[in-house]
Amino acid sequence: MATLTVPTSRTAIPGILRNRAAAKLLALAAVAAVLVPLANSHWGSNTWPHTLTVDLSHPLATASNWVIDNRDTHPLFLYGFGYVSNAVVLAVRAVYLTLLAAGWTGVTAFGALVAWRVAGVRLAAGTAIAFLTCGALGMWVPTMQTLALMVVAVLTSVAVGALLGLAAGLSDRLDRALRPVLDTMQVLPAFAYLLPVVLVFGIGVPAAVLATVVYAAPPMARLTALGLRGADPEVLEAVESLGATARQRLLTARIPLARKELLLGLNQTIMMALSMAVIASVIGAGGLGDRVYQALASVDVGAALAAGIPIVLLAVVLDRVTAAAGEGGAQPRTIGWPYVLAITVAVALATRLLGTLDWPSGWTLHIAEPVNRAVDWMTAHLYSGVPVVGGTADWAGHFTTWILDPVRGGLQWLPWWSVLLLVAALAWLIGTWRTALTAVLAMAAIGVLGVWEPSLDTLSQVLAAVAVTLVLGFAAGVAAARSDRVERALRPVLDVCQTMPQFVYLIPVVALFGVGRAPAVAAAVVYALPAVVRITAQGLRQVDPAALESARSLGATGRQQLWQIQLPLARRSLLLAANQGVVLVLAVVIIGGLVGGGALGYDVAFGLAQGDLATGLVAGAAIVCLGLMLDRVTQPTERRARKGA
Amino acid sequence: MSTTTTTTPNTPVFSVDGLWKVFGPKADRIPADAELAALDPADLRSRTGCTAAVRDVSFDVRKGEVFVVMGLSGSGKSTLVRCLTRLIEPTAGTISIDGEDVRAMDKARLRELRRHRAAMVFQHFGLLPHRTVLDNVAYGLEIQGVGKSERRERAAEFVTKVGLEGMEKRRPGQLSGGQRQRVGLARALAVDPEVLLFDEPFSALDPLIRRDMQDEVARLHREEGRTMVFITHDLSEALKLGDRIALMRDGRVVQLGTPEEIVSSPADDYVREFVRDVPREQVVTCRTAMRPASPQDPANGPAVRPDAPVAEAIEAVARAGAPARVMDEGKCVGVVDHAQLLDVVAGVAASTGAAEAADSHAAAAAGSRAAGAARVGAAAPRKRGQATPPPPRTSPEDV
Amino acid sequence: MRIRTIFTVAAGVSALALLTGCGAADMTKQASPFANAQGAKTVTLSVQSWVGAQSNVAVAQYLLEHKLGYRVDTVQVDEVPAWDALSQGRVDAILEDWGHPDQEKRYVTDKKTIARAGDLGVTGHIGWFVPTYLAQQHPDITDWRNLNKYASLFRTAESGGKGQLMDGSPSYVTNDKALVNNLKLDYQVVFAGSEAAQITQMKQFAKEKKPFLTYWYSPQWLFKKVPMTEVKLPPYKEGCDADAAKVACAYPHTPLQKYLNADFAKSGGEAAAFLKKFKWTTEDQNEVSLMIADQKLSPEEAAKKWVDSHPSEWKKWLPSTTHR
Structure with missing residues (x-):
């Protein structure tokens, strides 16, 4: 009996799928047949009909003026936000002064000892070297400023995230309410978060910290809830069978059982906070991000790199140490916490007595100049006139003319309702009717906000960049999955690309590709590529070895194995890679407004630069909607059904 | 009626009467409605959307006995044992422990019950992976608020008792399956409960280790005489450990009796199929097999105890070549000869569904791992012959 | 239960109020958390994104640090937000403004949180x-x-x-x-x-x-x-x-203008006086800018070079009492 059912069900699946897809499309077509003529007769234009837009610029401008005029008098600010802002400033200042008091030796010693305690000797050495490099690049003080900001932001994010996660982990209703919000917050470009906080808090450290918290707390909340919910039900039942109270169950079982997720949450929060701390330099975060930003203003790639390297080092060290803490548990005890503190204090005191708290100015390396020479050489030789293949500027021109323009033209030529239909069809085919509805509503909201045209412009850039990213990423991923050597060679490159602040990419791409949309796309591709490569390679490597073995035993060639076994079985990973790629590309395409990408990114930058919050906030909201739509359209159903893929 | 238990207690430890557990919308109405209550599982499901995991079950667990609840996966046995301490809230019926109504208990009293009176051992152990063996064993005491040094001391005692001395500092992840279950056992023992509840404790273990653990439980029972409720899907385990066995099918108890009663006089065809392959001579006692002694029987011949399994008598009869006398306290209560012994071995005539019985055995073994997870749907229809193929999966979950 | 929660919250809020001193927290009067660390007097200067503005700041920073003993923080903020930051005291000075009549009316004329500090000497x-x-x-x-x-x-x-x-x-x-x-x-x-x-x-x-x-x-x-x-x-x-x-x-x-935070202008001591007097020519600014942007000198090095070669110009910006 069993042998009979298997083949029938297997052949039935594609049939049913096709039928279901066809059914979905039919249903959609039926709805469209009714609605489209109606919509078309009322508002027959290609672009979003003007009568359906709501002009928010006036109320927003009024609100922004009100805030500025009342910030020093209104009780809402004096007794509400004022305290928040004060608390942030006091906390950052306290941490910063502590770090300065510990001096470079104290901080380095503390970092190394903590790494030793949690993750062993190798990471301890790595941590020490990382801190010393920060000093050697002349970035000690900015590094400490960023670190102080990070400490406060991360602690706050963790506290907020853990509390939210705890609530969502314990209450089903809260979980249902919070999960879509958190999921969505994670896919939004960091840039979109900046304006609302600036509106309330003005430029400066409090706004930067709060934007960072808003950006970095969701992963903590998600993973906390996930960890609490993912606990082995039999363990919980056992605990209950022993008569534990709800509190005991939480403290002795659920939280310890969620340790891995909690530490993973901490890890992700730190990484997101760091990337945000850099972007937040646009709103006055100071520190390393500000150095990058200032260096870029004078087209000084070398100086930008000198500030970028400490960021990468901080990121790598924090990532490795927290990751090791998450996996840890079995490693031998190295050093007790009291000793860590005692040694740190001793070292700090010793340096203070010797009077060398500040990084000695003679010990600074100047890397800016050689780097700039290298970049100059590169751009001088690659920009144009390279025989046969043409220069990068020519590529950029062709890319713009032959790909970006047609895609943008095509999107803007399509009647607005057909864009909505297209979004609905795609989202429904890949996901459920819910995801389709969200996607369509998000897209419609863009129209209502009155930024239909620039949003389609941004969308065309995203689509082009995603296409390039996926082609390159899948190719590199396949190569990495098939050869250990390739993977080993790629890994450090991917690590660095992923942690490098997005800003650092911008100037080299302008130097190579000129001003316009092409460099924005190029920067987006470079930024999104690592994640796509990594997820693809991982997915391919995780394919059931038994399936591969059986294919080999049937005499399949390497190519056949790849196309017939590995790629189909890794479908989920590939979809996830596409989803991630879209999210990351969008983030950078927006920042690409700073290099001539125009569209929504420029509007946000304009809003920030001119203090024109109306323009900025509307563009920011459109980015949010666009991100939501893109995420839903590329989101495979399983991600909803399964917990936290 | 003959019984193998040596003590006859007055009040049962657990007394279960008319117990129902129904999963699904408006579950309350089903036990109350005689017509709904009489439906078979498939009809019940299609008419109400509910699944009755336990239907109208009644039994007593006597002090000091090992009470086995046996059934295939989906028969409702795991739900039943969880209802005893209200880890799953029953839908209808009464449960009392030492005469006290369990369903009427408030939260504090129920915690008291779980802390001191009934401790459970789980199929997949339910250990806390972040704690050492010692702290896992001490966990129940910690919950009760026992001080650190005292609970560790007591826990160490039980670690030794289950044969894990020297492993106190290890974590569950570093132990084998059998060792983990010993930890689970020690944890349950450490709180010194009146009753031990076992939920298929050994079905996740290798056969050899399983036998060791069964011996361990038998030894503990011999030494301490603690009352035990033991859930299993393994007939031989049930026969080996159980003083009495309740055999469940589709949420109902189809037969309740000593191993011997179940093997020698199955209540219906289902039970008959179930016990078909059991070596009867190992289970049936001479007391059941014997015929009354007649004057012409020889007075010397070999002697056997009435409690001895028939296998023993066979050996004796074969050796002596003469009928054996069944001797109880020096008195001859009966005689077994070739005829009776052969009857026992031949047993009841083979049933028509023999192949299926063997089949269902295999299915039970395969399904046992999923038993805990699929508890909600446990009592779903298992009608053979009209089984529908599983719904097609569109998601590549198994990638 | 609920009453207890409310009580706890109330207690927490009042404790916070007590801790922070008075009842109101005016965030427009907060300095940067990085300012005045380790007991040094700190001046925070706003740097705009163009190189000319960097040159102003580099020279001012060099002189403040080396001749007047201040610690200088620089923050890069765009022009309009910089006005806002200046009014809140998060930066103390803008050295090069290209004319923002709306902001000038709001902050200088109406709210009086920003004070004019004269011409930069450069015409844009x-x-x-x-x-x-x-x-x-x-x-x-x-x-x-x-x-x-x-x-x-x-x-x-x-x-x-x-x-x-x-x-x-x-x-x-x-x-x-x-x-x-x-x-x-x-x-x-x-x-x-x-x-x-x-x-x-x-x-x-x-x-x-x-x-x-x-x-x-x-x-x-x-x-x-x-x-x-x-x-x-x-x-x-x-x-x-x-x-x-x-x-x-x-x-x-446009004759480019300097602006100071009103409080800083009053109580900023030597630094405020120095920034008010700071005035140079288009050629001077370009000289420093070229060193920064084209020869890729760090702003500090560029400022040092210019200061070393033009002592007569900056000497008159310093308060007469200081000679270090």
Whole structure:
């Protein structure tokens, strides 16, 4: 009996799928047949009909003026936000002064000892070297400023995230309410978060910290809830069978059982906070991000790199140490916490007595100049006139003319309702009717906000960049999955690309590709590529070895194995890679407004630069909607059904 | 009626009467409605959307006995044992422990019950992976608020008792399956409960280790005489450990009796199929097999105890070549000869569904791992012959 | 239970109120958390994204640190937000402002949180420029009336069929879209998005001697690297740029201004006095800018070089009592 059912069900699946897809499309077509003529007769234009837009610029401008005029008098600010802002400033200042008091030796010693305690000797050495490099690049003080900001932001994010996660982990209703919000917050470009906080808090450290918290707390909340919910039900039942109270169950079982997720949450929060701390330099975060930003203003790639390297080092060290803490548990005890503190204090005191708290100015390396020479050489030789293949500027021109323009033209030529239909069809085919509805509503909201045209412009850039990213990423991923050597060679490159602040990419791409949309796309591709490569390679490597073995035993060639076994079985990973790629590309395409990408990114930058919050906030909201739509359209159903893929 | 238990207690430890557990919308109405209550599982499901995991079950667990609840996966046995301490809230019926109504208990009293009176051992152990063996064993005491040094001391005692001395500092992840279950056992023992509840404790273990653990439980029972409720899907385990066995099918108890009663006089065809392959001579006692002694029987011949399994008598009869006398306290209560012994071995005539019985055995073994997870749907229809193929999966979950 | 929660919250809030001193927390009176660390007197200067502004700040920073014993923090903020930050005291001074009448009215006249600190000594001018090599080839290109004739020269992938007029950072004052419209020019404004991107692009064009038309301003060090000629627009008359949508005239010449936070101006001591006196010429600023932007000296090194070679100029900015 069993042998009979298997083949029938297997052949039935594609049939049913096709039928279901066809059914979905039919249903959609039926709805469209009714609605489209109606919509078309009322508002027959290609672009979003003007009568359906709501002009928010006036109320927003009024609100922004009100805030500025009342910030020093209104009780809402004096007794509400004022305290928040004060608390942030006091906390950052306290941490910063502590770090300065510990001096470079104290901080380095503390970092190394903590790494030793949690993750062993190798990471301890790595941590020490990382801190010393920060000093050697002349970035000690900015590094400490960023670190102080990070400490406060991360602690706050963790506290907020853990509390939210705890609530969502314990209450089903809260979980249902919070999960879509958190999921969505994670896919939004960091840039979109900046304006609302600036509106309330003005430029400066409090706004930067709060934007960072808003950006970095969701992963903590998600993973906390996930960890609490993912606990082995039999363990919980056992605990209950022993008569534990709800509190005991939480403290002795659920939280310890969620340790891995909690530490993973901490890890992700730190990484997101760091990337945000850099972007937040646009709103006055100071520190390393500000150095990058200032260096870029004078087209000084070398100086930008000198500030970028400490960021990468901080990121790598924090990532490795927290990751090791998450996996840890079995490693031998190295050093007790009291000793860590005692040694740190001793070292700090010793340096203070010797009077060398500040990084000695003679010990600074100047890397800016050689780097700039290298970049100059590169751009001088690659920009144009390279025989046969043409220069990068020519590529950029062709890319713009032959790909970006047609895609943008095509999107803007399509009647607005057909864009909505297209979004609905795609989202429904890949996901459920819910995801389709969200996607369509998000897209419609863009129209209502009155930024239909620039949003389609941004969308065309995203689509082009995603296409390039996926082609390159899948190719590199396949190569990495098939050869250990390739993977080993790629890994450090991917690590660095992923942690490098997005800003650092911008100037080299302008130097190579000129001003316009092409460099924005190029920067987006470079930024999104690592994640796509990594997820693809991982997915391919995780394919059931038994399936591969059986294919080999049937005499399949390497190519056949790849196309017939590995790629189909890794479908989920590939979809996830596409989803991630879209999210990351969008983030950078927006920042690409700073290099001539125009569209929504420029509007946000304009809003920030001119203090024109109306323009900025509307563009920011459109980015949010666009991100939501893109995420839903590329989101495979399983991600909803399964917990936290 | 003959019984193998040596003590006859007055009040049962657990007394279960008319117990129902129904999963699904408006579950309350089903036990109350005689017509709904009489439906078979498939009809019940299609008419109400509910699944009755336990239907109208009644039994007593006597002090000091090992009470086995046996059934295939989906028969409702795991739900039943969880209802005893209200880890799953029953839908209808009464449960009392030492005469006290369990369903009427408030939260504090129920915690008291779980802390001191009934401790459970789980199929997949339910250990806390972040704690050492010692702290896992001490966990129940910690919950009760026992001080650190005292609970560790007591826990160490039980670690030794289950044969894990020297492993106190290890974590569950570093132990084998059998060792983990010993930890689970020690944890349950450490709180010194009146009753031990076992939920298929050994079905996740290798056969050899399983036998060791069964011996361990038998030894503990011999030494301490603690009352035990033991859930299993393994007939031989049930026969080996159980003083009495309740055999469940589709949420109902189809037969309740000593191993011997179940093997020698199955209540219906289902039970008959179930016990078909059991070596009867190992289970049936001479007391059941014997015929009354007649004057012409020889007075010397070999002697056997009435409690001895028939296998023993066979050996004796074969050796002596003469009928054996069944001797109880020096008195001859009966005689077994070739005829009776052969009857026992031949047993009841083979049933028509023999192949299926063997089949269902295999299915039970395969399904046992999923038993805990699929508890909600446990009592779903298992009608053979009209089984529908599983719904097609569109998601590549198994990638 | 609920009452207890409310009580706890109330207690927490009042404790917080007690801890923070008085009842109100005015966040417009907060300094940067990084200011005044380790007992040093700190001045926070706003740096705008263009190099000229960096030069001002570099020299001021060098003198404040080395001659007056201050610690200087710099924060890069765009122009309009910088006004806001200045009014809140998060930065103490803006050294180069190109004219923001709205902000000036709000903060200086109405709220009095910002004080004028005099001229920088440099006059700024915005305009449309073509590279001089192009102007030599086509001398009539420097009149806006002839721009349409040459539109095809400036065509790029971004501008589609029209000529490209490159604009820079979104923070700059620009009327270019309106100008193109109102002067009926066959051009497309392409926003480079940041000055860095714009400069990079201009240098690339210049290296290849390609034609380009760009929004640009002086003083700017890039003129030394890429000589450019201004395109004449209809002349500027007072008030011709009042309605942003109807502008059809050139940009004005603006004497650049310095502004201080009002409190800092009063109680900022030597630093405030120094910043008020700080005044130099376009040539001075360009000299430092060129060192920073083109020779890639760090701002500090560039400032040191200039300070070492122009003692007579900066000596008069220092308070007479200090001679370190």
